[in-house]
Amino acid sequence: MDDLNGAEWSRRRFMTAIAAGVAGGAMISASEAQAQSPNRPMGADEAIRELKEGNERFVSGKMTSFAHDLKVLKDGTVEKQEPFAAILSCADSRVPVELVFDQSIGHLFVARVAGNMITPEITGSLEYGVAVLGIKAILILGHAKCGAVSAAMKGQEVPGQISALYQYMMPAIKDSHNDVADAVKANARFQAQLLRESSTVIAKAMKDDGVKVISGYYDLATGRVVML
Numbered sequence: 001m002d003d004l005n006g007a008e009w010s011r012r013r014f015m016t017a018i019a020a021g022v023a024g025g026a027m028i029s030a031s032e033a034q035a036q037s038p039n040r041p042m043g044a045d046e047a048i049r050e051l052k053e054g055n056e057r058f059v060s061g062k063m064t065s066f067a068h069d070l071k072v073l074k075d076g077t078v079e080k081q082e083p084f085a086a087i088l089s090c091a092d093s094r095v096p097v098e099l100v101f102d103q104s105i106g107h108l109f110v111a112r113v114a115g116n117m118i119t120p121e122i123t124g125s126l127e128y129g130v131a132v133l134g135i136k137a138i139l140i141l142g143h144a145k146c147g148a149v150s151a152a153m154k155g156q157e158v159p160g161q162i163s164a165l166y167q168y169m170m171p172a173i174k175d176s177h178n179d180v181a182d183a184v185k186a187n188a189r190f191q192a193q194l195l196r197e198s199s200t201v202i203a204k205a206m207k208d209d210g211v212k213v214i215s216g217y218y219d220l221a222t223g224r225v226v227m228l
């Protein structure tokens with residue numbers, strides 16, 4: 001379990017930011033360093049707020065994660081990880097999760113599968129994030145023009161095991177009236193609900209520890225994530 005208290009985490013992140021400024025040869029004030037390296041959000045709402053603010057930085061082109069020193073972050077996470085949120089995303093190459101939320105090494109626990117759906121393997125991964133790593137917020141992230149959702153809607157013959165993906169999305173997309181964006185949003189909501197109801201670990205963590213499972217929609221054109 002995560003055994004760091006908030007103050008210790010804050011101190012470590014702060015020192016990392018300072019080191020990043022020094023290593024990068026940049027003149028960086030303490031307040032700037034702190035701004036670049038937020039404290040690990042302690043609760044679900046704080047974690048969700050950090051995701052929203054990170055996406056805002058991505059959309060506005062004011063990303064700060066590049067200013068962090070990767071070697072320092074890498075060295076500091078060899079022995080343990082303390083991600084503040086988990087994200088289940090589609091495998092689509094146009095959804096680079098860390099970039100979209102302006103985060104770096106050790107910040108996000110990311111699971112990816114085409115159609116961002118809940119399977120036993122994905123559930124197990126997310127349960128690990130919550131039960132072992134202490135993550136308080138899980139985001140199921142759908143995206144515009146999702147090929148997996150589109151293919152499931154068409155239901156056409158496809159080679160190999162691609163059609164094995166369809167079954168997980170069918171309950172969500174059957175009422176989408178052939179609108180891909182609607183289907184993607186419905187699928188993200190459905191998968192979030194499925195996780196809440198099918199995982200005893202996460203259901204308990206929601207009840208006892210205030211863990212939240214939310215869904216979102218990523219717009220490829222604008223870069224913006226809208227929480228659903």
Ligand SMILES: [Zn+2]
Pocket residue numbers: 090091092114115143145146147148149
């Ligand atoms: Zn997709």
